[in-house]
Amino acid sequence: MADQNNIAVDIRNVTKMYGAFSALEKVNLDIRDNEFFTLLGPSGCGKTTLLRTIAGFEDITQGEIVLYGQNIANLLPNERPVNTVFQQYALFPHMNVTQNVMFGLLRLGQDKTSAKFRVAEVLELVQLTKFADRMPNQLSGGQQQRVALARALAPSPKVLLLDEPLSALDLKLRQAVRLELQQIQHQTGITFVFVTHDQEEALTMSDRIAVIKGGQVQQVGSAQEVYEAPKNKFVADFIGETNLLDVRVTDLHDGKGSCILPGGVQITCPAADGAHPGPGHLSVRPERIAITSPNEGLVQGKVKRHIYLGTDMHVEVTLMDSETVTVRMQNSSQIQIPEAGQTIGLEFEADAARLLVD
Amino acid sequence: MAADLQPKASSSTSTYAGLGIPLILPAWAIIGFFLVLPVMMMLIYSFLTKEFRGGVIWEFSLAAYDQFFFDRGLFGDELPKIEWTYITIFWRSIWQAAAATLLCLVIGFPTAWFIATRTARNRSIWLFLVTIPYWVNLLIRTISMKFLIRDNGPMNELLMASGLISEPIHIINTNLAVQLGLFYSYLPFMVLPIYAAVERYNFALSEAAADLYASRTITLTQIILPTIKPGIIAGCILVFVPSLGAFLAPDLLGGAKNFMIGSLIEEQFKGAAGNWPFGAAASMILLSLVLLVLTLYARQQTREQG
Structure with missing residues (x-):
């Protein structure tokens, strides 16, 4: 067991039922502080549901979600100190890049001057300074993806949740963004929880990977562990x-x-x-x-x-x-x-x- | 590769553009004949002299506009004073239409939201239910409304039987009755465009707002409303404009004291007492008013986007 102070998200016995169907079944996971943690599995395995329960968009049927020692399972999404990068980005179409990125900061009660400063900082981090005044529909897919990332990073969340953020990009761009995401994670020191169905993405980016199937965690380990010492047939077959x-x-x-x-x-x-x-x-x-x-x-x-x-x-x-x-x-x-x-x-x-x- | 596609794409666009002209001709012909021509006639008639048994004499005159705005005494020989009669009717029409629009918005928005958030199958059922009253003629519906709300009608009887009131509420022949009539007549025009906007709304935006610490109120006012604003504005225009010129509801429910522009214009073309140039002038003033509102809105829109 890892040191308790070192745990960013502690998922304890989490079960999520949709009627009689269980999307998550007694899931237990320790996501460590400052870790690039990936939830990997085929579509419909429950990985996105798990991410959404951490964000608060889905309530859980049973269990606890403990964020740095605090059980957040009963908090509303806007009360949880986590931010999400959505699969289709979900940028506010009527706001320009700056307003999008500033949105969370203003909700947290920051004054406009310091919020502007922070926005400039984050846009610099994702190399979008030049596009600060553009509207989302004037940006390419890759640029929109960066805005989504900047918007989620701006409030300095304790944990950043990423829901298949690269799936809408083409291959070349995806490979470039992978490296960048990793770099940003190291630079900011924020814990990343990353959802993907792409095993290559998982292997190249993650500190640790949780392989999920049918709402159950099959194996948790480093890329090397899950690749070279798979626990079962499914993991061996799914990874590589x-x-x-x-x-x-x-x-x-x-x-x-x-x-x-x-x-x-x-x-x-x-x-x-x-x-x-x-x-x-x-x-x-x-x-x-x-x-x-x-x-x-x-x-x-x-x-x-x-x-x-x-x-x-x-x-x-x-x-x-x-x-x-x-x-x-x-x-x-x-x-x-x-x-x-x-x-x-x-x-x-x-x-x-x-x-x-x- | 993009460079290869460019000329091809533009040449196919121009092919369609060439085809467009013959295709659009019937529409232009119909709009020209049934819309532009009548409005031109109306404009010309408003500057002609009235014939006493209805109709016009082809002689240029500003009398119709003069009559609308100025009072020159019974024999037309006094110093002109502002004529308040028609301005009052216009003013009443404007606020009645505005109030009906607001009422439709307050009721229509939640209705549209409710429908748009049902499952696809239930959505079409609800939409069908909303449009059902339109299968009955507006005149019949307005007369039914009159029966429903009159002093000894079912509404008052129900309220009195339930003990909520001891005397009937007098609604018929009041502004409130006109208001109810307008609201009932035009509610679907508010519901449908807002429904279309909400149905297109990406609910991930609400999740994103909540994720960024927005309360439900903030999400509604800063994310949802701005995103579906075009639908709301379309609904408001579709209710406000016909309400402004409505004559059935004010005629049947409002009585003589609650005259609106529509009824005033209608009177001018009906029977021997009519005054065609005056009716035409009132129509032109109404039209200018509507165009003014729409132009202001359009200009504000372009300023926001620019």
Whole structure:
């Protein structure tokens, strides 16, 4: 458990019901102070609902939301010291950039002079100083996104909530803004709670990630932890790409498990909590598999086809038991890629594989 | 890529622009014949001399306007004094119309808000209900109103039976009756444009305002009202303008003492006692008044946006 003083948002046993449907089921999360924390999951998993319960737009059926020691679950949105960057920005269309950014400051009772000073400061931070007098409809999507960010940052919230703020931007811009957001988070020291369905976004930006599915938290950890040590099949499959092989688990001890691969070779590799003897899944990332000569390596197969990805190449291999395994290879003149139909062996280090439960 | 698209886009626009002229012709013809021409006739008639059995004599005269503004005594030979009769009628019309607009706004805004925030299916049911009275002729509706509010009508009987009042409230033939009539006649014209504006309103804006520490009152006055203002203004114009020229409600509910411009003009064209140039002049004055209000509004709008 982290130090109690270090916790920005403590979500305790939060349940949210819509009639008989539970959007959130006994969610427990500690979001630390000054952390870039990401809620990641497929659409409809409850991540946005969770963010909205922190903001106060949704009330919760059960549980507590504690913000720096204070239970805010029963406060109205305008009484909570958090600010939100909305997915479609929700800029006030009849106010210019300055008025939009100033809105929260004036509501907090700041006088116009000091509010103006703060607005200039925040606009500088998001590099919008030149656009201070523009109306929202005179700005590009990327600029609107910055205004939304500036508006939410201006009142110096204790926690900034971001609801898929990059999803409306095109790819190039999205990548640039990712870095900028991270930079702003470091500069301001504000705790960011960031919602996304984009695993790449989550991996590149976050200090820690909570993977959510069906209203339940599947795993919380750093990008490296959730990618390299997924707790279950869903996390392994959702974060990045993985091969899930049907194996027979024979023995488990000290977080390691022995299993028999298709083709009969036995290996001992790390196992997730809850793995048990019997049929199981072995997760191996495509980039951790190497292609060798036939009858070498751990499993044998036949090349099915290639998928061209630009920097990389996916080689799909059909195993003896007709399972398909994907191998990721660098697209380089140095590396020879086997032809379709060729029989090959596949090799990976046992430590790169992981036994998982459903 | 954007540069590639540019000429293509503009050339297709000009294709449609060329097509537009023949398409718009029927509309222009109808507007010209049924709107511009009658107004021109009215303008010309207002400067002609009156014929005693109705109609006009084609002789230029300022008598109609003179009669509207000045009192020159019974035989027209005294020093001109301001004639207050018609100005009073105009003034009464203006404040009656303004009051009806305000009343429609106070009742219509919550109604429109209510409808716009229902589910899509229920919305169309409510809208349908709002428009139902329009399936009945305005004259019939106004006469029904007269029966409802008269001294021994159902409204007073209900109130007396419930013990709330001991004597009937006298409404018929008062300004209040006219007011009720105008309100009832034009309420949907307020509800529909406001409904359209609220339906387009992005409720994430209200969330954003609350997120930025705005109370509900502040959210209403600083975010919601400014955003849906065009709908409110449209509703106000649609109620104010026809109320100003209304004659059914003042005639049937207001009686002789509560004359409005509409009735005054109507009188001038009805029967042998009519005075066409005077009716035309009153119409032109009314039209100028409406145009003045609309111009002021339009100018204020452009100033706000500029």
